[in-house]
Amino acid sequence: MFLSTEKKQLSELPRNCTFPENDWHILAGFWHPVAFSSQVKDKPAKAKLLDVDLVIYRTVxxxxxxxxxxxxxxxxxxxxxxxxxCKNIVCPFHGLHYNKDGECTKVPSMPDQSKPIPKSIRLISYRAQERYGLVWVCLKPEAIRPIPEWPLLENAGDEWLTIEIPEGLWKASASRHVENFNDLAHISWVHMKTFGNRERPEIIDYKLELDDNGMRMEMPYIEVERGYNDDEGEREREVYYTHFFTFPFATDLQVDYKTDDGGHVTSHFYDIGTPISAHETAIFQISQTNIPGATAEDYAEYQLVTNEEDLALVESQKPEEVPLNIAEELHIPADKFSIQYRRALVRLFNLGAPEMTE
Ligand code: FES
Ligand SMILES: [Fe+2]
Structure with a gap:
């Protein structure tokens, strides 16, 4: 009922933190999207990142x-x-006003409004910026990596249709989500309503390059085309996947499709998993395509059906956390991405370090 009289600094770690302390501090050093910009207009919005409850607000x-x-x-x-x-957010309880930097600018109940407000009355504010139609937040004063570089999303010509997919919530860890999004062997098994081809389960020894910001992998595949309004039935189509992955949870999947006239068209599926807690992930996705005649409605629906196919399996995975000790799960040759991902999280960022015991 009461907290003790002992003076405590408000801890940087959230109450009921679901992450090991070491991992929380490392993940807090990255930029994560917490909302689409379109969700934060003239009203404050609620969000959650790494177990921290956030308010996002737009000022002039x-x-x-x-x-x-x-x-x-x-x-x-x-x-x-x-x-x-639109300069300040107003607390609904006693009306204190706070500006963009979190400084208190007004205490309405003070009889003398000309008195200065102590600088110490300020919110616990975090760095925030908008990019790609998303609001990104970093919980540390300095980010250890920049926001992913996706030039086409910033400067797309008129031939590109860009679609924001409604935000998703998965009861799974962000790292399990990332591994699923970049898992090539699951396509022929899981995506049988959308593009998977059960007749083509083999995964070639695909190309994968790793650097300090992420990974790039590429592989040809033969999808099955199943249109929603398809009178033509199913047919195979050759595609080429290029995954541009940025640590820790962001992927730009580029899919090149051959067309009947010998040319090709391209779609991009941008996917970022934001760790709400160690076991819950907000999914932010944007699709982009230059396929003539593609519509936003069809594209969004296709992505949502694809997500639905993945969801039950990823939410079923145990342990919920990705084991960073490679020996703890069994691997097959197609798992090159997830093996490199797990190793890199340890080597580059020291995630998964053993916890100190007293
Ligand atoms: S609790 Fe916010 S103004 Fe009192
Ligand atoms: Fe999938």
Whole structure:
């Protein structure tokens, strides 16, 4: 009921943190998307990242992120609103105002409004920026890696259709989601409503290159085309997959399709898993295509059906966490991506370090 009289610094780690402490501090050093920009307009939005409850709000001075906690009496700021000039978020409990940087700019109950407000009254604010139509947050003052570089998403010509897929929530860890998104052997088994080809389960010894920011892998595949309004039935089509993966949870999957006239068209499936907790992941996806006649509705539906196919399996995986000790799961040759991913998370970032015991 009461907290003790002992003076405590408000811990950087969230209450009920589901991550090992070491991993939390490392993951907090990356940029993660927490919302589509279109979800944060004139009202504050609620989000969660690494077990930290966040409020995201848009001021005339820019986008802002803070702990969803008013420092006065701990009410959730996401229940509040923006002031008339859109300069401050207003706490709904006693009306304290906070600007983009989290500084308190107004205490309405103070009889003398000309008195300065102590600088110490400020929110726990985090770095926030918008890119690719997404709001990205980093919980540390310095990010250890930049936001993924996806030039086509920033500068697409008119021939490209760009589609934001409705945000998903998976009861699975972000790393299990990433491995699934980049798992080539599962396609012929799991995606039988969409593009998988059960007759072609073999995975060639595919190319994979690794650097300090991510991995690139490529592989040809023969998909089965199953259109939604398809009167022609099923037919095989040759595709070429190139995965541009950025640590720790972001992928740009480029799919090149051969066309009947000998040319080719391309789609990109951008996918980022944001770790809400160690066992829950928000899925942010954007699709982009230059296939003539493609519609946003069909594309979004196709992606959602594809996700649905993956979901039950990924949520069933045990342990929920990806084991970073390679010996702990069995591997087949097609697992080159996940083996390199697990090794790199340890080697480059020191994730999965043994916990200190007293
Ligand atoms: S709790 Fe926010 S103003 Fe009092
Ligand atoms: Fe899949």
């Amino acid at each position: 001075d820019g986008i802002a992120a803070a702990r969803d906690l008013c420092v006065h009496r701990g009410a959730a700021l996401s229940l509040g609103w923006m002031d008339e000039d």
